[in-house]
Amino acid sequence: METRRMVLGLYKQLLRESAKFPAYNYRLYALRRTKDAFKDNKMETNPEKIQELIGKAQKNLEIIKRQVTIERLYTDTKLVIEKPKPSSHGSQS
Amino acid sequence: MMSGRILPRATREILRSFRRTVSTTAVSSAQAAAASEATTDGQESTQPALRPLYLDVQATAPMDPRVLDAMLPYDISFFGNPHSRTHAYGWESEQAVEKARKQVADIIGADPREIVFTSGATESNNIAVKGVARFYKSKKKHVITTQTEHKCVLDSCRSLEAEGFDVTYLPVQKNGLIDMKQLEAALRPDTVLVSVMTVNNEIGVKQPMEQIGKLCREKKVFFHTDAAQAVGKVPVDVNSMCIDLMSISGHKIYGPKGVGALYVRRRPRVRLEPPQSGGGQERGLRSGTVPTPLVVGMGEACAVAMEEMEYDHKRISKLAQRLLDKITTALPDVIRNGDPEHMYPGCINLSFAYVEGESLLMALKDVALSSGSACTSASLEPSYVLRAIGAEEDLAHSSIRFGISRFTTEEEIDYTAEKCIEHVQRLREMSPLWEMVQEGIDLKSIQWSQH
Numbered sequence: 001m002e003t004r005r006m007v008l009g010l011y012k013q014l015l016r017e018s019a020k021f022p023a024y025n026y027r028l029y030a031l032r033r034t035k036d037a038f039k040d041n042k043m044e045t046n047p048e049k050i051q052e053l054i055g056k057a058q059k060n061l062e063i064i065k066r067q068v069t070i071e072r073l074y075t076d077t078k079l080v081i082e083k084p085k086p087s088s089h090g091s092q093s
Numbered sequence: 094m095m096s097g098r099i100l101p102r103a104t105r106e107i108l109r110s111f112r113r114t115v116s117t118t119a120v121s122s123a124q125a126a127a128a129s130e131a132t133t134d135g136q137e138s139t140q141p142a143l144r145p146l147y148l149d150v151q152a153t154a155p156m157d158p159r160v161l162d163a164m165l166p167y168d169i170s171f172f173g174n175p176h177s178r179t180h181a182y183g184w185e186s187e188q189a190v191e192k193a194r195k196q197v198a199d200i201i202g203a204d205p206r207e208i209v210f211t212s213g214a215t216e217s218n219n220i221a222v223k224g225v226a227r228f229y230k231s232k233k234k235h236v237i238t239t240q241t242e243h244k245c246v247l248d249s250c251r252s253l254e255a256e257g258f259d260v261t262y263l264p265v266q267k268n269g270l271i272d273m274k275q276l277e278a279a280l281r282p283d284t285v286l287v288s289v290m291t292v293n294n295e296i297g298v299k300q301p302m303e304q305i306g307k308l309c310r311e312k313k314v315f316f317h318t319d320a321a322q323a324v325g326k327v328p329v330d331v332n333s334m335c336i337d338l339m340s341i342s343g344h345k346i347y348g349p350k351g352v353g354a355l356y357v358r359r360r361p362r363v364r365l366e367p368p369q370s371g372g373g374q375e376r377g378l379r380s381g382t383v384p385t386p387l388v389v390g391m392g393e394a395c396a397v398a399m400e401e402m403e404y405d406h407k408r409i410s411k412l413a414q415r416l417l418d419k420i421t422t423a424l425p426d427v428i429r430n431g432d433p434e435h436m437y438p439g440c441i442n443l444s445f446a447y448v449e450g451e452s453l454l455m456a457l458k459d460v461a462l463s464s465g466s467a468c469t470s471a472s473l474e475p476s477y478v479l480r481a482i483g484a485e486e487d488l489a490h491s492s493i494r495f496g497i498s499r500f501t502t503e504e505e506i507d508y509t510a511e512k513c514i515e516h517v518q519r520l521r522e523m524s525p526l527w528e529m530v531q532e533g534i535d536l537k538s539i540q541w542s543q544h
Contacts, residue, residue, distance in 0.1 A: 025147070025500035026158055036404070060159075067158035070165075080143040080459045081508050 003050060010057045011038050017061060020068045022075040024082055030064060145461045146505045150496035151294045151322060151440055152463060156390070157347040157499070163393035164349065167386040175383050176374060186385045193392025197354050200395040201320075201339060202330040209355045209375045210388050214321040215245040217340035217355035218288075220379065221317045222249040224365030225286050225338065226258060233285035237261045239271055240481040241298075242290055243319055250288075268432035269298035269482050277308060286315045291323035295478040295494060296431035297440030299327065306335030315363060321345050321353075325398030326406070327437055331356060337363050343387065347499065348394030352387035355379070405499045406438075412497050412506050413438035419510035424517055426530075430484060430492060441495040442479075444488040447527040448520045450475075453493060456516040460509050463494050 011034070018030035037057075044050055147155065167189060173182025175190045191205070198205040211217045226236055238250055240262050250260045261279045263271050271289065280287075287309050292299050302318065309316040316335060321342035323329050331339060339356040343349055357363050357378065371380025398405075421427050426446035445453065450464040464476075475489035484492070495509070521527040526536060 021158075025155065025502070028502050029500045030158075033404075063159055063162045067162055070161075071158075076144065078143055079146055081146060081504055082143070 003054075006054065007038075007050075007057075010054065010061065014057065014061055014064065017064045017068060021064075022068075022071050024079045026067075026071070145459050146509065147461045147498075148496050148501065148505070148509060149461045149463050149494070150498035150501075151345075151494060152496070153344045153350065154347045154498055155500060156344075156349060157394065157397055159397050160348055160390045160393045164386045164390040167389050171385075173385075175385055176372070189385055189389050190383050193388045196392035196396040196399075197341065198356075200325060200329075200399045201341070201356060202332055203356050204359065206376075207356055207359050209357060209378045210383050210391075211353045211355055211379055212351055213353040214243075214319060214340040214342035214345075215353075216379075217342075217353050218243065218245045218319055219249050220355055220365065220368060221338040221340060221357075222246060222286065222288060223253060223368060224378075225315055225317070225363065226253050227256075227366040228364050229285045230256075230258075233283045235259045235261070235281050235284040236286045236288070237263060237276070237279050237284060238288040239263045239265060239290070241265050241269065241293055241295075241478045242288065243294065243321075246288055246290070246319060265481050267483050268435075269293060269296050269430070269478075270300060270432055270435060271305075273301065273304055273308070276305065280308075280312050280314060284312070284314050286317055288317040288319070290319040290321075291329060292320070292327065292437045292440070293431070293478065294322045294440070295476055296442045296482065297322075297436040297438075298431040299323070299435045299437055301435070302329075302334040302336070306333075309337075310335040322437065322440070325395060325402065326439065328402070331358070343391040343394060346394045346398050349387050349390040352384060352391045354391065401499065409497050409499070409501075410438040412501060412503065413441055415503070416495060416497070416506050416510055417441065419507070420513060423510075423514045428484075428488060430479060430482060439497040441497070442492055443495070444479075444484065444492045445517050446488060446491065447524050447530065448491050448517055450491040450493060452520060453491065453513075453516060456520065457493075457509075457512055460512060462496075464492055 014034045015031060018027060018034055021027035021030060041053055044053065167186070171182070171185050171189070173180070173184075173186040175183060175186040177183025177186070190210075194205045194208050194210070198208050209217075209220075211220065222236070222238075226233075234257065236250055236253060236258055238246055238260065247262075250258075250262075254260050263275055263279060265271050276287070287305065289300050289302075289305055291302060306316050315337045317338035317340075318334075318336055319340045320329055321340060322345055324339075324341050325346035329339075336356070337358045341354040341356070343352040343354075355378070357365065365378065367378045367380070369380050374380050374383060417429070420443065424445070428444045428446070430442040430444060454462060454464055475484075475486070475492070479489040479492055493513075497506070529539075530536065
């Protein structure tokens with residue numbers, strides 16, 4: 001169904017964009033919250049509610065994209081808990 | 094507004110060239126400079142020092158990206174003064190402020206006209222306590238509060254004492270809760286205000302709000318609460334709890350710093366004498382230009398918190414239990430300060446016997462923690478809250494407060510628990526007191542010699 005494809009597309013996009021957050025806490029929160037929100041609403045059948053949820057997901061996708069960009073301009077070093085990536089791109093994290 | 098437009102190509106190009114020409118951002122270049130100074134062999138060695146985990150969310154919380162996203166347009170394009178009545182800049186700014194006002198009102202079950210924006214919970218507490226007391230000064234001279242309140246409330250009461258008021262500082266029981274019978278006994282015919290904080294910032298204890306509210310309503314005494322640590326985290330309703338005044342803080346609920354709100358009930362009417370004179374903004378209760386970006390951020394933080402409250406609470410409770418279980422099964426002689434039932438799970442205050450708190454904090458340098466409230470951290474004395482709950486002197490010195498936020502992960506909790514266990518064990522190995530306890534000596538029976 002078309003809605004199903006749209007929802008799956010949104011889900012993949014949200015996860016892809018959320019993974020771009022430089023900050024550990026924001027990144028994991030966005031990923032986790034997306035997965036949980038989609039899982040909780042998986043069984044929704046009311047078409048109005050589904051449209052409302054899709055709208056919310058689209059709005060959140062916009063927010064994530066903007067905030068990822070802004071954060072990349074002001075990012076700092078990683079947390080002690082993050083695995084250090086081999087630095088091949090100089091000092092820009 | 095910016096919604097509906099995914100980054101246009103022009104913006105992407107700008108960002109790409111920005112990254113090429115400016116090789117490091119201001120923040121990481123400072124870090125790199127510090128790190129290269131630290132290395133002795135002069136070689137461009139490792140990355141700058143990794144940042145510690147943040148588990149001090151009672152001190153302040155990181156801003157939610159959704160909040161920042163709502164605020165930025167008002168810092169950039171829609172910069173008008175909300176009190177300008179003659180042009181679109183003012184109107185759109187005012188519209189944003191009124192929307193935020195409704196968002197704050199909704200989360201506490203109030204009417205938007207009952208919300209006054211301030212610079213933070215400290216200012217709200219000052220306005221509430223001093224303002225109400227001074228207004229009814231001619232007839233009522235008594236104020237009741239607790240010994241575990243935030244410094245701003247206690248200090249406001251102290252200044253009221255200097256003005257001739259009587260203040261009763263109610264003690265708390267060992268679990269941090271007040272005794273309702275003591276409160277009832279303390280009420281006098283000339284009591285004007287009772288101020289009790291909803292959730293304590295140091296030990297996380299949740300006071301019996303409905304009971305206190307009902308009692309105050311019966312005796313016709315105003316009930317003020319500092320709900321900075323409670324709003325957005327546990328359900329708070331000004332009507333079911335019969336609250337007349339409430340202080341809210343922006344940066345405790347993932348909002349911006351420098352903004353807060355005060356709820357002032359309209360029915361029945363609460364009058365107060367505003368301490369700040371000026372243009373009469375915010376119903377005359379708090380003059381001064383309302384900072385639209387901050388207020389929009391606070392409103393958004395409240396809206397997000399209302400939506401996420403159940404999800405966050407469930408998650409934080411699980412993480413809190415995980416942390417507690419890990420620590421208490423691996424370490425003996427760990428005391429939890431505060432009532433285990435009536436508390437907010439995201440604030441865990443533990444005392445580790447036979448270990449000095451400051452040395453444990455320093456050992457746990459990879460986790461940002463605190464041993465009490467931020468505002469008392471400068472002094473060497475143990476916190477007055479711990480003293481009020483009757484914690485013994487040595488246990489009060491060895492307390493650590495763990496704060497769990499919406500953004501805390503299971504990995505961070507596991508890491509913190511591991512490090513905590515490791516360092517407590519290490520410090521206990523070094524402690525002669527611990528040795529004596531292991532040998533079965535009762536420390537209280539020792540006669541310490543005077544030199």
